[in-house]
Each structure stands twice: as structure tokens, then as C-alpha cells.
Amino acid sequence: MSKAIYVSQAPQFPLPFSHAVQAGDFVYISGQVGVDPVTREVAGPTIEAQTxxxxxxxxxxxxxxxxxxxHVVKANAYVSKTxxxxxxxxxYAEVFRQPYPARTTAxxxxxxxxxEIDVVxxxxxxxxxx
Structure with missing residues (x-):
């Protein structure tokens, strides 16, 4: 059994996805971008600000x-510029504490x-x- 999670304080987009889905002991967070949830503006022009x-x-x-x-055990990150x-x-290393989650970056x-980052x-x- 899974449960969709919608969070009014998180950025809202007119797209067909849940902010997260809880399935058993795992919570799958949909990909998030560097948009301020209040202003709906991109957080800044740098990778640091957006991350x-x-x-x-x-x-x-x-x-x-x-x-x-x-609680995050896996992160997938998609970066526009190598x-x-x-x-x-x-x-990422400043925000997450060791031991770091398993990760893929592409x-x-x-x-x-x-x-854009999604996590489990x-x-x-x-x-x-x-």
C-alpha cells in the first residue's frame, strides 16, 4: 500500500506528480528544483544557491x-552544467552529514x-x- 503526500509549503507546479509517495518504510521524494516555495522564483543564478x-x-x-x-538513503541529482x-x-557535502546517502549524479x-534532486x-x- 502506498500513500501520496502533498505539502502546501513546498513549491507547487501544474504537473502530474505527488511531492512524495510513502510505500511501507520508504518515502520517495519527487525531483525538486531550486525554486523558493513562497516567491516561486529561482533561488539564484548559482549552483550553490539552487542546490x-x-x-x-x-x-x-x-x-x-x-x-x-x-533519513535519506539515496539521492539522484541532475546537474545542467558539468x-x-x-x-x-x-x-551537497555542507548540507548532508556523514555518512552520506548513496548517490547518482548525471x-x-x-x-x-x-x-534537480530526488531522494529516497x-x-x-x-x-x-x-
Whole structure:
């Protein structure tokens, strides 16, 4: 059984998707971009600003189901410009705590957005390092 999750505080887009879907112990967060949920404007012209906003949007959705970024076990990131990978990695490492989630990062054309991130969170417990 799965449950769709819609969060009024998260950015709204006129597209056919749920902000997240909870299936058993896992929560799948749809791809988020660096758009401020209040102004609906892109957070800034840099990969750093958009990455931070993107992860803030993910945090807003996770909070709705009682979770944090520490529950994230997998992240998929799509970055528009390969030259932004180093700055993206620095910002990602500043926001996520070790041990980091498993991750895939791929270059893809996102139009006006520099980054899009989707994640999978495991609800029963936070990430730990063995």
C-alpha cells in the first residue's frame, strides 16, 4: 500500500506528480528544483544557491512525514552544467552529514534550472556508519 503526500509549503507546479509517495518504510521524494516555495522564483543564478534551495524543499517535504535529511538513503541529482559539479559537490557535502546517502549524479539539460534532486528516505531510522 502506498500513500501520496502533498505539502502546501513546498513549491507547487501544474504537473502530474505527488511531492512524495510513502510505500511501507520508504518515502520517495519527487525531483525538486531550486525554486523558493513562497516567491516561486529561482533561488539564484548559482549552483550553490539552487542546490541549497533544492535541498531545503526536500527538507520541507520530509518534515511533513516526520523525517529529516538524516533519513535519506539515496539521492539522484541532475546537474545542467558539468563545470558546476565541483561546486555542487561542495554544497551537497555542507548540507548532508556523514555518512552520506548513496548517490547518482548525471548531467542533463534542465532549461532554467541548474539542478534537480530526488531522494529516497528510510522512515524507521537515520543513516549510521558501520
Amino acid at each position: 541549497r534551495q533544492c535541498l531545503n524543499n526536500i527538507e520541507i517535504i520530509l518534515k511533513q512525514v516526520g523525517l529529516t535529511l538524516d 563545470e558546476d559539479f565541483p561546486a555542487y559537490n561542495r554544497t 548531467p542533463v539539460d534542465l532549461g532554467a534550472y541548474l539542478v 528516505a528510510y522512515a524507521p531510522r537515520k543513516r549510521t556508519q558501520d
